Amino acid sequence: MSEGTLFHLPKPWPADAVWLGPAGWPAGDAPAGFDGVVHLEPAAAFAWLNDAVAADLARSRLLIIHQDAFAGHDGAGRLTTWLNDVTGLRAPLLPVLLHGDLPAPQLVEFFRAGLFDALAVPVSRADWVNMLIRAEKQIERRHRGSLLLASSGHTRETLRRLQKELGQGEESPAELLVARDSLQTANRQLNDAMAELSLLYRFGRELSAASNWDAVLREILRSLTGFVGAGGAALVLRATAGGSYSPRQTWQWEESAWDKVLVNLQDQVDAAVAESILAPGIFRVEPGRTPGEAAGQRLIALPLEHQDARLGYLLLLFVSPEAREAVSRRYLPFLQAVRVVLAEEIAGAQHSDRVREVGAFNARVLQTVSSAIWVTDERGRTVYCNRAGQEMLTGQTVDETSPDEFLFRVGRGRGATPEADPGLPELFLDARLSLTSVAGPVLMSLREAPDGGFQGQGEIRRDDGAAIPVQLQTSFMPGRQAGEQWLVVVAEDLRPARHLEAERLRTGRLQALVEMSATLAHEIRNPLAGLSAQAELLAAQLPDGDPRVRYLDVITREVDRINETITRMLNYVRPYEPALAVCELAETARDALDLVRPRAQAAAVALGLETDDASDPGGAFRLTADAGQVKQVLLNLLINAIDAAPSGGHVILALARHANCDLPDTRSGGHRWGAGLSVEVRDTGPGFRDGDPTRLFQPFYTTKSSGTGLGLSLCQKVVTAHGGDIRAERRGEWTVFRVILPAEPTAALRQKQEEAS
Secondary structure (H helix, E strand, O other): OOHHHHOOOOOOOOOOOEEEOOOOOOHHHOOOOOOOEEEOOHHHHHHHHHHHHHOOOOOOEEEEEEHHHHOOOOHHHHHHHHHHHHHHOOOOEEEEEEEOOOOHHHHHHHHHHOOOEEEEOOOOHHHHHHHHHHHHHHHHHHHHHHHHHHHHHHHHHHHHHHHHHHHHOOOOHHHHHHHHHHHHHHHHHHHHHHHHHHHHHHHHHHHHHOOOHHHHHHHHHHHHHHHHOOOEEEEEEEOOOOOOEEEEEEEOOOOOOHHHHHHHHHHHHHHOHHHHEEEOOEEEEOOOOOOOOOOOOEEEEEEEEEOOEEEEEEEEEEOOHHHHHHHHHHOHHHHHHHHHHHHHHHHHHHHHHHHHHHHHHHHHHHHHOOOEEEEEOOOOOEEEEOHHHHHHHHOOOOOOOOHHHHHHHOOOOOOOOOOOOOOOOOOOOOOOEEEOOOOOOHHHHHHOOHHHOOEEEEEEEOOOOOEEEEEEEEEEEEOOOOOOEEEEEEEEEOHHHHHHHHHHHHHHHHHHHHHHHHHHHHHHHHHHHHHHHHHHHHHHHOOOOOOHHHHHHHHHHHHHHHHHHHHHHHHHHOOOOOOOEEEEHHHHHHHHHHHHHHHHHHOOOEEEEEOOOOOOHHHHOEEEEOHHHHHHHHHHHHHHHHHHOOOOOEEEEEEEEEEEEEEEOOOOOOEEEEEEEEEEEEEOOOOOOOOOHHHHHOOOOOOOOOOOOOHHHHHHHHHHHOOOEEEEEEEOOEEEEEEEEEOOOOHHHHHHHHHHO
């Protein structure tokens, strides 16, 4: 679709409008009798407006601005400066911007610079007509103000002429005095009207250009109370539509019971409008009573409404009913005008805030979802890509940015805008996506799917060669131009799901293996018992010194070894609950070292014990645990370390106590901090071959040439049952197995022990 079609405007077109845009616009679609002034450059348009103001030819009219008149990376700043310059001309122009969906913060900046309205293209007839209606009302208000100014000038001229005629006539002194009083009254009324008009203009101007509403509102309330002679003022607004009222800003009104005032205010305005109304939108109400409030105070309430929605109230506080009545009679039209100005500005500010909040919320939601999301135009160019999509394409972590910055940076496709990220690959143009069930061009296949609704699996390839399996889902959404359809692609990374499925299958196989092991243990032990009994019977029948006894001893030892392996398997399968009691970990460690010392001496490995409290190692390492099972863990770790250490190597058992250490939390699956003890078994062996030390604790996994692979699994089972943790790591030339045990058992473990007992 062409740019001209995109910026096509519905009828009717305003007469005498000033148009600023590219060549051929809007003349190509101009209706018959088109007499608007068209400019191609902002500088030429400003010069024409300046000349019109200098020649006193400027009149109320619309200024229609095409976004491309300020194209380029600095277009937003140039448009803001240009609007400020036009506003400085004091010309009665109403600038209207036609744009391609600019971000809300940028539009707010334009409105503060003097923009009257902004319409996103393509412009619907309803939006266009509504804008023309608002512009006509604004032009009418300005026209009335101009008439008032002209009338005031004419009145001043008439007064001067009458004064001159009176000076030349022969009227009596009494008539001259009456005429003078009339002239003074008219002049005073005129001055009052000019003061009201000036104050209204200042209120509107300050609110439109305000970046800090708190200071501006306070100054407006101060000026208003001083102008009408009120004792205080307050602006009460609703935070949200249908929400409760609360004071937004006050001046000389220190109220200790605002809740009572607001309830009283709502009840009187909503229930007694017919009786309390002075004029459209102005009410007499009674303020809430507080102990420090003087008797007889009264207030005027001006409900601030916009499009049948009540935004809040402007409250003026007086010291007496008489003062309130006098102000009501004197400043009634002025108060109505103040009410309209405040309501319009507050409604506009709240609308801008809602637009900005909705845009930022939507951007933040899209940026934080785990699914990768792309929006592409009809040619496959990226219109939008969220953070998950960027990380999936690049394999690099994307820093979190402001939603406003991200939305402004994303363009209409690569090369279409300078803000587009050149480092982000294109999903379709760079052939990063392939579909499992589609052999042809991916983009064409997705766009030819019924209603753009495709569901299936595929792969996304990165620059580093990684292929990411994804579950894909697509749909259509309307584009910026009429009839344009953008493609929305949502990709879910299947790697975590496939990893979980692999873990589930592995767990299922392990469970089946455990059940089979339990069954085999039962079936194997029966013949083993018979075999052992028969071997002992034969050994008893053979004479002393018979060489065949040696073979029977081998049979007996192998039967015992098989039985020990079966016992280990059953211990791994059988549920385990520790028998808790107070024990000395240092004493348990020394016992374990004494038991493995002969094995270490036979392997020529030196044993050592390290503690961080040499004076009283036993008392320093007291804990509540199952001492027998903890000793078995230490024995298994020490035996493994001795077997792994070379001849002449070292094995060290180190104990330490910690006031605050990282412990697993079995209830939440996370971690907790608490007092605990650590046991490290270090050896100078070659270490484990596998790069993943967690595999060492898997059942039936072993790095030895012989062994069941259940020793470390049983150690982990015992340590976990105590609420602790066991890890393996390599520190320089040392292989370290580190056990962490809580000094006191968890509440859940104590409860289980009490239930068991």
